Amino acid sequence: MNTAFANLYQSDFTPTESERRLSAAAEQYVVETEAYDxxxxxxxxxxxxxxxxxxxxxxxxxxxxxxxMDRLCTQYPEFTRQQILREITRVESRRTAL
Structure with missing residues (x-):
């Protein structure tokens, strides 16, 4: 098999620390708002x-x-509001797909 292809498309996709923090922020938002709701x-x-x-x-x-959302934006200043909203959408779609 072509090693260039394998390197590009068949590698381990491990999230970075930043991606993990963003996902945790989105998960926190979903859990907190649903509990309040x-x-x-x-x-x-x-x-x-x-x-x-x-x-x-x-x-x-x-x-x-x-x-x-305002609390999250203050707590995670390295992410924009739009990045957090996009990740919240991903978290919610994963939850409804279960």
């Missing part, structure tokens, strides 16, 4: 997440999500 929301559970039933619950959930 389960406290304040009274709606049904869809795709593994509880849903708000009215505008007040939706407001509480959104306010908490904004605050949680």
């Amino acid at each position: 389960r406290i304040v929301c009274t709606g049904p559970i869809k795709y593994g997440s509880i849903m708000p039933t009215n505008s007040y619950e939706r407001w509480l959930v959104n306010r908490n999500a904004i605050r949680a």
Whole structure:
């Protein structure tokens, strides 16, 4: 087999320390916001997440999500808000795929 091909496409993909920190930040966000949502929301559970039933619950959930994101951006200044949001999307999609 061509060793150049093997080196490019058949190597171990081990995450860097930075990638691990970003993933941990996203996981922290998902866990914290879902825990809060389960406290304040009274709606049904869809795709593994509880849903708000009215505008007040939706407001509480959104306010908490904004605050949680602000905390993460302060706690992990090496990442942009967009990088964290992208990783949160990946974490959530992995969770719903299970």
